[in-house]
């Protein structure tokens with residue numbers, strides 16, 4: 001049994017060591033790339049260094065930390081975008097978002113700490129990310145074609161005209177999800193959905209945010225299913241919005257409306273959780289100290305009386 005155990009450890013590490021030494025390129029796959037005539041997706045060689053680091057590692061999704069991306073992540077963000085999307089983004093695109101000089105953008109990264117076999121140090125890897133912009137939906141996505149009236153859109157997404165009017169009013173704004181993706185080894189583990197929840201929480205905290213929207217290429221069926229599963233509703237179709245390798249493709253616009261009721265409920269829930277925190281870490285300890293102090297005082301008084 002011990003021999004079997006040692007053998008397992010040895011061979012697993014050997015396999016991993018070979019992968020690291022030879023810098024093995026993994027075949028990766030993204031449904032955001034157009035399918036060929038047979039309907040198959042082209043397989044790409046990996047660019048992100050994370051693939052080798054995570055190779056064979058089973059992650060505990062409870063240990064994923066969701067937080068903003070920083071400029072230190074720039075190279076990996078660029079590589080991941082090349083793996084995920086058939087559109088070239090230049091450096092300035094990412095730099096403006098990460099610098100965020102006017103507060104127009106925010107980012108969410110799903111970070112995970114793993115031990116680097118080379119030097120035994122902890123390395124933070126990005127399992128998924130989203131780049132978002134505070135923007136108004138009115139300018140383009142709902143008004144773009146007159147094919148749908150407000151009444152039709154309202155019916156589609158099951159909200160009343162008042163909400164649509166808010167969406168179109170310049171006073172309010174929305175979150176626009178520019179890009180979202182998950183490392184292909186860890187897809188279908190709810191990481192993408194958790195990133196959407198983080199975005200939703202940011203939107204719920206914002207007083208004048210009335211929705212979250214995005215556009216998705218018509219053939220990306222898994223992304224469409226992903227948004228629909230997360231309560232995003234299709235509000236529009238924009239003909240020939242994307243051009244990839246000289247071919248035009250339509251965009252589907254998806255929207256997640258945020259209602260006042262949802263915001264109030266979110267605030268109420270958070271109020272209770274912050275109250276719980278204050279109770280647990282401040283009020284309760286102080287009560288125990290006071291009780292202890294009173295007990296000692298009583299004890300001293302009794303002793304004095306006896307004497």
Ligand SMILES: CC(C)(COP(=O)(O)OP(=O)(O)OC[C@H]1O[C@@H](n2cnc3c(N)ncnc32)[C@H](O)[C@@H]1OP(=O)(O)O)[C@@H](O)C(=O)NCCC(=O)NCCS
Nearest residue numbers: 032181182187188189190191192193216222223225226229
């Ligand atoms: C789209 C993407 C971000 C989804 O991330 P993810 O972490 O895999 O998504 P989740 O695990 O949270 O999936 C939630 C639901 O979405 C749907 N879904 C996700 N991936 C799917 C797939 N490949 N096929 C079918 N449905 C899928 C399912 O309904 C799933 O729920 P289920 O697991 O209970 O069936 C990911 O597939 C990705 O990075 N794709 C490449 C980049 C891309 O296309 N980005 C979107 C551009 S608009």
